Amino acid sequence: MTKKILCVVGTRPEAIKMAPVIQALKNEPWVNLRVLATAQHRHLLDQVLNFFSIEPDIDLNIMRPNQALTTLTARLLLDLDDVLLAEKPDAVLVQGDTTTVMAVALACFYHRIPVGHVEAGLRTWNISNPFPEEANRVITGKLAHWHFVPTEGSHQNLLREGVADENIFITGNTVIDALLVVAAQNIELPAQVDPNKRLVLITAHRRENFGEPLRNICHAIQALAQNNPEVEFLFPVHPNPNVTNIVNSLLANKPNIHLSAPLDYVHFVAALKRSFLILTDSGGVQEEAPALGKPILVLRNETERPEAVEQGVAKLVGSHYGQIVEETQRLLDDTTAYQAMVKGTSPYGDGHAAERIVNVLREHFS
Numbered sequence: 001m002t003k004k005i006l007c008v009v010g011t012r013p014e015a016i017k018m019a020p021v022i023q024a025l026k027n028e029p030w031v032n033l034r035v036l037a038t039a040q041h042r043h044l045l046d047q048v049l050n051f052f053s054i055e056p057d058i059d060l061n062i063m064r065p066n067q068a069l070t071t072l073t074a075r076l077l078l079d080l081d082d083v084l085l086a087e088k089p090d091a092v093l094v095q096g097d098t099t100t101v102m103a104v105a106l107a108c109f110y111h112r113i114p115v116g117h118v119e120a121g122l123r124t125w126n127i128s129n130p131f132p133e134e135a136n137r138v139i140t141g142k143l144a145h146w147h148f149v150p151t152e153g154s155h156q157n158l159l160r161e162g163v164a165d166e167n168i169f170i171t172g173n174t175v176i177d178a179l180l181v182v183a184a185q186n187i188e189l190p191a192q193v194d195p196n197k198r199l200v201l202i203t204a205h206r207r208e209n210f211g212e213p214l215r216n217i218c219h220a221i222q223a224l225a226q227n228n229p230e231v232e233f234l235f236p237v238h239p240n241p242n243v244t245n246i247v248n249s250l251l252a253n254k255p256n257i258h259l260s261a262p263l264d265y266v267h268f269v270a271a272l273k274r275s276f277l278i279l280t281d282s283g284g285v286q287e288e289a290p291a292l293g294k295p296i297l298v299l300r301n302e303t304e305r306p307e308a309v310e311q312g313v314a315k316l317v318g319s320h321y322g323q324i325v326e327e328t329q330r331l332l333d334d335t336t337a338y339q340a341m342v343k344g345t346s347p348y349g350d351g352h353a354a355e356r357i358v359n360v361l362r363e364h365f366s
Contacts, residue, residue, distance in 0.1 A: 001030075002029075002030055002031065002032045003030060003031060003032065003090040003091065003365045004032040004034060004087065004088070004089045004090050004091075005025060005031050005032070005033055005034070005089060005090065005091050005092070005093065005361070006034045006035075006036055006083075006087055006089035006091070006092045006093070007021065007022050007025070007033065007034070007035050007036070007092075007093045008035075008036045008037075008038065008092060008093065008094050008100065008101075008104050009035070009036070009037055009038070009045065009049070009056075009095070009100075010037070010038040010039065010040035010041070010045070010062075010098050010099075010100030010101070011040050011041040011044065011045060011096075011098050011100065012041055012044035012045050012047065012048050012265070013096060013175075013282075013283070013284045014045075014094075014095045014096050014098060014100065014101070015045050015048035015049055015052070015054070016048050016175060016178050016265055016284065017095045017096065017118065017119060017173070017174045017175045017178065017284070018093070018095045018118065018174070019048065019049075019052040019054060019174075019178055020174045020177035020178055020181075020353070020354035021093060021095075021118060021174055021354045021357055021358070022035060022052075022054055023052065023054075023354070024354040024355060024357070024358045025358060025361075028358060028362065030362070030365065030366075034057045034058070034087060034089065035054060035055070035056045035057050035058070036056060036057065036058045036059075036060070036083060037049070037056035037058070037059045037060065038060045038062045038076060038079075038100045039059060039060060039061045039062055039063050040062055040063060040072070040098060040099065040100045041063065042061065042063045043239070044239075044262060047264040047265060048264075048265050051264070051265055051266055052178075058083055058087075060076070060079045060080075060083075062075055062076060062079065062100075066241070069099060069132060072099050073099055073102075073103055076099065076100065076103035076104075076107075077103050077106065077107055080103060080104060080107040081107060081110075081111075084107060084108065084111045084113060085111075089113060090113075090114075090365070091113070091114050091115070091116060091145075091361065091365075092104060092108050092113055092114070092115050092116070093115070093116045093118060094115060094116070094117055094118065094140065094144075095117075095118040095119055095174070096118070096119050096137075097119075097122065097133040097134070097136045097137035097140070097283075098133070098136060099132065099136060101117075101136055101137070101140050102135070102136035102137075102139050102140055105117070105139065105140040105143040105144060106139070106143065108143070109143045114145035114146070115140075115143060115144045115145055115146070116144065116145065116146035116148060116357070116361065117140050117141065117144035117146065117147050117148060118148045118174060118357065119148070119149075119150055119173060119174070120137070120140075120141060120144065120147035120148055120149050120154065120158065120168075121141065121147060121149040121150075121151075121153075121154030121155060121157045121158045121168070122137055122150075122154055122157070122283075122304035122305065123137070123138070123154075123157045123304055124302040124303065124304045126302055129208055129300075129301070129302055130206055130207070130208055130283075130300070130302075130304075131207055131208055132207075133283075133304075134304070137304075138161075141158060141161060141163065142161075144167075145167060146167060146169065146360060146361075146364075147163060147167055147168045147169065148169050148171045148353075148356075148357050148360070149168055149169065149170055149171065150170075150171065150172055150173035150287075150348050150349060150353070151170070151172075151173075151307055151347065151348065152170060153306065153307060154170075155168050155170055169356065169357070169360050171349075171353040171356040171357055171360075172348060172349025172350055172351075172352065172353035172356070173287055173348040173349040173353055174349070174353040174354050174357070175284055175287045175288060175348065175349070176287070176288075176291055176346055176348055176349035176350065176351050176353065177349070177351050177352070177353050177354050178265075179269065179288050179291055179292075180291070180351045182265065182266055182269045183269055183272075183273060183291075183292065185266070187266050187267060187269065187270040188270065189267065189270045189271055189274050190260075190263070190267050190270075192258065193232045193234055193258055193274075194232055197230060197231060197232045197256075198230075198231050198232070198276040198332070199231075199232045199233075199234055199271075199274055199275045199276055200224070200231060200232070200233045200234070200275065200276060200277055200278070200279065200328070201234050201271050201272065201274075201275040201277075201278045201279070201280075202221060202233060202234065202235040202278075202279045202280070203235075203236060203238075203278075203279075203280045203281065203282050203285060204217055204235075204238070204243065204247075204279075204280070204281050204299055205238035205240060205243055205281065205282070206281045206282075206300070207242075208300070209281055209299065209300075209319055210242040210243070211242075211246075212319075213318075213319030214242075214243065214246045214247070214319070215246055215250065216319045216320065216321045216324075217279075217299055217319050217321075217324065218246060218247060218250040218251055219250065219321055220321045220324035220325050220328075221233060221235070221251060221257065221279075221324075222250060222251060222254065222257075223321075223325055224324075224325060224328055224329065225254055225256050225257050226254075227329070228256075228329075228332060229255070229256055231256065231276075231332060232256050232258065233256060233257045233258065234258045234260065234271060234275075235247065235251065235257065235258065235259050235260070236260045236261065236262050236263045236268065236271070237259050237260065237261070237262070238262060239261075239262065247259065269288075272285070272288060272289060272292055272294060273292055275294055276294075276332075277294060277295045277296070277297065277328070277331050277332075277338075278294055278295070278296045278297070279296075279297050279299055279317075279324070279328065280296060280297075280298065280299060281298065281299040281300050283303075283304065283305060286298060286303065286305045286308055286314055287305060287308075287346070287348045287349075289308075289313075289314075290308050290311070290313040290314070290343070290344075290345065290346050290347065290348070291344075291345075291346035291348070291349075292344070293342050293343065293344030294342070295313060295314070295315075295331055295338065295341035295342060296308065296313065296314040296315070297314075297315055297317045297324065297327050297328060297331075298314055298315065298316045298317065299317060299318065299319055299324070300316060300318060300319075301316065301318040301319075302316070303316060305348075307347035307348065308347060308348075310347075311343070311345075311347055312340060312341060312343070313341050313342075313343055313347075314341075315327060315341075
């Protein structure tokens, strides 16, 4: 007897990390697979779905310009109610810590539908940072049935919160499954950067960095570019106007700073492979870069992914001008310091996370 499993994706990172699970479930004869896209990020989501040949069965197209979190949550809950009533899935899978994930977990709780949370157990223990992601994953952690955690640290976080051990499964992170597939391909970097120069890759998009923190980050990049004309800086700029307005006003038209539209996933992996080091506030990049042997300076004061910091392949620098400049310059100048952060091992998985998740579901439904 087949079981209907609904996989939900809302943003690009969710799609990247859920794609290996969706592909693995497609090969299971006992699964009636359905894919729901909330399209919390429309264009960026579609790029990934197209690359992995995933066509959503249901598309809520929920994105609106500068949408308030309250409005987004309310619209998601109303639309999800209709979907769950029509689909009647046996289980729903969500990934990560977006508003989509939290809303799905809550809607499923109301309908008494079990939820599997992929990448469960990440915590900073500061409910306001990152905002609103920490709250989203804490709420989801209270409502989920299966907790698919990437690391032992995530396992311990959930035990600390009172989650039953038999509902927690250490799988590794599915982002490594996706990364290893894409990184094996020889993809050219589309941006016009000098192949003979070292490349610093930058991403910044989190809400807690909007405003003055992002200005500090941009001023630090400006200083680094001016002091290191032999180094190229590539900054794919997130389309949110809170990001584009500041980045374009401070970093446009600098000779060795390349601002680009967001790269699709394949070309972003090519940029990761090509980079010398990475400045980022992204959670996913903190997981991907160590697997490719790339040092990361994290543009946040706290991280829910402490394993990379503990293993010495990442360092927290926040949005502090002086710290960003000092730590980046040190890695550019000091070969010993740089080599200490280049290990090429991932604390987040071995590329078989999706397989382990499917095995848990198969055993449950058999």
